[in-house]
Amino acid sequence: MTHLELRNITKAFGGFEVIRGVDLAVNKGEFLVFVGPSGCGKSTMLRMIAGLETITGGQLVIDGAVMNDEAPVKRGVAMVFQSYALYPNMSVRQNLAFGLEQARMPKPEIRERVEAAAETLKITPLLDRRPGALSGGQSQRVAIGRAIVRDPDLFLFDEPLSNLDAELRVHMRVELKALHARLGRTMIYVTHDQTEAMTMADRIVVFRDGQIEQIGSPLELYNSPVNRFVAGFIGSPQ
Numbered sequence: 001m002t003h004l005e006l007r008n009i010t011k012a013f014g015g016f017e018v019i020r021g022v023d024l025a026v027n028k029g030e031f032l033v034f035v036g037p038s039g040c041g042k043s044t045m046l047r048m049i050a051g052l053e054t055i056t057g058g059q060l061v062i063d064g065a066v067m068n069d070e071a072p073v074k075r076g077v078a079m080v081f082q083s084y085a086l087y088p089n090m091s092v093r094q095n096l097a098f099g100l101e102q103a104r105m106p107k108p109e110i111r112e113r114v115e116a117a118a119e120t121l122k123i124t125p126l127l128d129r130r131p132g133a134l135s136g137g138q139s140q141r142v143a144i145g146r147a148i149v150r151d152p153d154l155f156l157f158d159e160p161l162s163n164l165d166a167e168l169r170v171h172m173r174v175e176l177k178a179l180h181a182r183l184g185r186t187m188i189y190v191t192h193d194q195t196e197a198m199t200m201a202d203r204i205v206v207f208r209d210g211q212i213e214q215i216g217s218p219l220e221l222y223n224s225p226v227n228r229f230v231a232g233f234i235g236s237p238q
């Protein structure tokens with residue numbers, strides 16, 4: 001079943017097109033990975049899906065409904081940023097609760113969701129700390145927690161592990177996949193890490209200059225890259 005559909009999506013900044021006619025259907029529950037060189041439009045694409053960036057042309061369809069102009073909350077989407085984007089003056093608990101409080105969710109339910117997310121991410125002992133007192137890995141867990149508490153249908157991850165050291169990245173990779181298996185939600189994950197893409201993806205989307213170069217399972221792309229560009233990104237023999 002199709003969850004998200006991009007129909008001929010374009011995005012221009014000041015007359016310059018950075019997304020140039022992207023068509024893509026994302027299956028419900030799929031773990032989709034976006035790869036491509038810096039500046040090819042991966043973050044812009046995620047931000048448009050999340051509703052954080054206007055869409056210049058085309059249609060963004062979620063569960064069959066055109067969502068181009070809907071507010072982020074209406075889309076059932078939550079995004080996790082590379083930079084964590086935590087509120088420095090709030091405790092971890094407040095960081096997790098903030099979005100739900102804004103949405104006027106009843107307090108007991110907020111508490112329940114925050115505690116469940118904290119447990120999932122093993123950050124319960126950190127709930128009363130401020131972001132300034134957290135390591136990079138802990139901060140990223142809080143950032144992921146902030147998405148989980150909203151219980152979105154679609155998670156968007158923009159290079160979430162790239163500020164972590166190599167060992168922690170490997171560990172978090174496994175945890176994120178476990179989270180995906182457990183929640184069964186659709187996830188779109190941007191990375192520049194070949195191993196992450198190959199090990200995590202159901203399908204990989206290779207972007208180049210604002211367009212899709214190839215889509216396929218890790219094995220399909222590895223064995224049958226359409227050109228040297230894709231081969232280079234996937235690490236297949238050239």
Ligand code: ADP
Binds near residue numbers: 018036038039044045
């Ligand atoms: P990626 O995430 O793949 O590295 P981005 O989506 O960040 O790429 O950027 C794609 C292109 O859009 C780049 O050329 C970038 O400079 C440009 N761009 C991104 N955001 C803006 C913006 N707010 N204003 C102008 N240009 C932007």
Ligand code: MG
Binds near residue numbers: 042043044158
């Ligand atoms: Mg980016």
